[in-house]
Amino acid sequence: MAERKTMMAMKQLMLRYPTGKVALSGINLSIEQGEFVYLTGESGAGKSSLLRMFYGGLRPTSGQLHVQGWDMREASEDDVRSLRRRTGVCFQNQRLLFSRTVFENVALPLHIQGWDKKRLIPRVQKVLDYVRLGDRLWSYPEALSGGEQQRIAIARAMMATPPVVLADEPTGNLDEETARHVLDLLMGLNQLGMTVIMATHDLHLLNSHPGRVVQLHAGALVGDSYAP
Amino acid sequence: MHPKGVRVHLPGGWNMPPMGIHQYLALIIVAVALWALGSVWMGLQATGDWVGSWQKNMVLHVYLPQESNDKLARLKSDLQNISGVVTVVSVSHDVAANWMQQWLGKGVGDVSLMAKHLPETLVLSLQHSDGELFVVDDVRETAQRVGASINEDEVRLLGMRDVLDQAEYLAWFVTLLLGLAMALIVSNTLRMILLARADEIHLMRLMGAKEWFVRMPFLLEGSALGAAAGLLAWGLLWPWVWGISSWLEASSVSLNIWGLLLPLLFGGAVLGCLGAAVATARLESPDSVDV
Numbered sequence: 475m476a477e478r479k480t481m482m483a484m485k486q487l488m489l490r491y492p493t494g495k496v497a498l499s500g501i502n503l504s505i506e507q508g509e510f511v512y513l514t515g516e517s518g519a520g521k522s523s524l525l526r527m528f529y530g531g532l533r534p535t536s537g538q539l540h541v542q543g544w545d546m547r548e549a550s551e552d553d554v555r556s557l558r559r560r561t562g563v564c565f566q567n568q569r570l571l572f573s574r575t576v577f578e579n580v581a582l583p584l585h586i587q588g589w590d591k592k593r594l595i596p597r598v599q600k601v602l603d604y605v606r607l608g609d610r611l612w613s614y615p616e617a618l619s620g621g622e623q624q625r626i627a628i629a630r631a632m633m634a635t636p637p638v639v640l641a642d643e644p645t646g647n648l649d650e651e652t653a654r655h656v657l658d659l660l661m662g663l664n665q666l667g668m669t670v671i672m673a674t675h676d677l678h679l680l681n682s683h684p685g686r687v688v689q690l691h692a693g694a695l696v697g698d699s700y701a702p
Numbered sequence: 703m704h705p706k707g708v709r710v711h712l713p714g715g716w717n718m719p720p721m722g723i724h725q726y727l728a729l730i731i732v733a734v735a736l737w738a739l740g741s742v743w744m745g746l747q748a749t750g751d752w753v754g755s756w757q758k759n760m761v762l763h764v765y766l767p768q769e770s771n772d773k774l775a776r777l778k779s780d781l782q783n784i785s786g787v788v789t790v791v792s793v794s795h796d797v798a799a800n801w802m803q804q805w806l807g808k809g810v811g812d813v814s815l816m817a818k819h820l821p822e823t824l825v826l827s828l829q830h831s832d833g834e835l836f837v838v839d840d841v842r843e844t845a846q847r848v849g850a851s852i853n854e855d856e857v858r859l860l861g862m863r864d865v866l867d868q869a870e871y872l873a874w875f876v877t878l879l880l881g882l883a884m885a886l887i888v889s890n891t892l893r894m895i896l897l898a899r900a901d902e903i904h905l906m907r908l909m910g911a912k913e914w915f916v917r918m919p920f921l922l923e924g925s926a927l928g929a930a931a932g933l934l935a936w937g938l939l940w941p942w943v944w945g946i947s948s949w950l951e952a953s954s955v956s957l958n959i960w961g962l963l964l965p966l967l968f969g970g971a972v973l974g975c976l977g978a979a980v981a982t983a984r985l986e987s988p989d990s991v992d993v
Contacts, residue, residue: 531908531988554910555910555911555912556910557910558909558910559910563909569901569905569908571902571905574711574713575708575710578710578711578712578713581712582713582905582906585712585714585715586715586906586910586911591710594712612705612708
């Protein structure tokens with residue numbers, strides 16, 4: 475069996491905000507290609523901070539962090555841009571552009587990479603078909619339900635077929651059935667070969683959707699296991 | 703393709719953003735300012751045309767009465783020695799007669815007899831400088847010493863040339879001031895648009911967009927706004943010209959409005975681009991790559 479590539483490698487990783495608050499400390503963790511990882515922990519445990527570090531939104535204060543081969547303490551601006559192009563992100567509040575159509579929202583990652591409208595339309599259509607919103611190509615996000623908006627965010631994150639997808643509380647405000655469906659989609663991306671790292675509070679979802687569970691508490695790593 | 707009626711506006715890159723109320727307002731304000739500038743330069747053009755060719759080659763005539771023609775050589779030599787006088791040319795009676803004949807026509811008969819009674823005439827060309835009127839004073843004084851006189855109408859025209867020069871300086875100053883004001887108006891408008899689109903900019907950066915890709919639409923928008931305002935301002939000059947056409951005709955002034963089209967169009971675009979560059983100079987987002 476071929477050896478799996480290490481996507482994230484952390485050694486004594488520490489993050490301190492300019493305010494002096496220590497968000498993460500002494501994190502030693504490695505995430506391999508193709509894993510489905512749940513980041514769990516109470517509010518303020520450091521889940522979102524860790525996810526932000528994975529796309530270069532925050533730089534480590536000390537320790538080591540390698541993401542997709544880049545040393546995040548030394549990475550240049552261009553390196554961070556390249557990393558972001560290879561990372562799909564579902565943000566906590568989705569960050570959809572409400573003045574833009576679903577097409578314009580979902581097309582954004584590849585439009586940034588230079589794709590023209592002609593090539594983008596069939597591609598966006600295909601991705602929206604995957605999240606079962608193929609008929610909403612020209613709708614505006616405000617016309618969609620919370621679950622549909624979350625699926626649009628997932629469609630946008632998978633648009634450029636990135637090797638890593640980060641999802642920050644993607645099921646946070648959804649009912650159980652919709653949350654399960656959103657998780658099905660993320661599991662589907664994982665089965666397509668993408669490494670999925672998801673911060674969540676909804677531990678009950680782990681029963682139906684197995685994965686590696688990394689538990690944080692007050693900025694420290696307190697658990698790393700497989701569930702169920 | 704996309705259905706009819708749906709307009710696709712992908713953010714970033716070479717895509718122009720859709721026009722909104724802020725842009726229309728800025729367009730009108732900048733167009734009015736450019737129209738004011740166009741009017742100033744058009745006014746200068748008209749005055750220049752009205753003043754005519756003497757503005758470029760200013761000459762001064764000095765007249766010495768026939769009875770003092772023995773002093774002509776001395777007067778010519780004295781005038782040549784005045785600093786600021788470039789040339790002194792004596793006009794012979796034959797040349798004067800020729801000119802008078804051409805001017806009055808053959809109907810008045812032979813004017814050579816009349817020309818013989820004209821005073822001796824010297825034509826001086828003066829160096830164009832700020833101290834021109836002091837040179838004129840020297841010329842007048844030198845002429846009066848031998849009983850000659852100078853053409854005072856030409857002296858008044860010389861004064862007019864100074865006024866025109868000052869008006870041109872003033873026009874450049876107004877152009878600079880209004881140009882800065884227009885750049886600030888465009889910059890302020892784009893700043894408001896930038897704030898309204900902060901989420902979009904942030905998102906593009908989070909997806910790895912390059913800085914030129916994020917900023918280009920705003921630079922394009924500023925340039926397009928300025929160019930459109932320039933075009934509108936140029937269009938608004940026409941009613942102005944039509945309104946004073948009878949006066950222009952009576953004064954034999956012809957204006958070249960087409961000549962103002964490119965300066966207004968490109969000047970507007972450059973100012974708009976400058977305003978956009980100022981607006982986008984500080985464009986920060988959380989999670990920027992340089993955190």
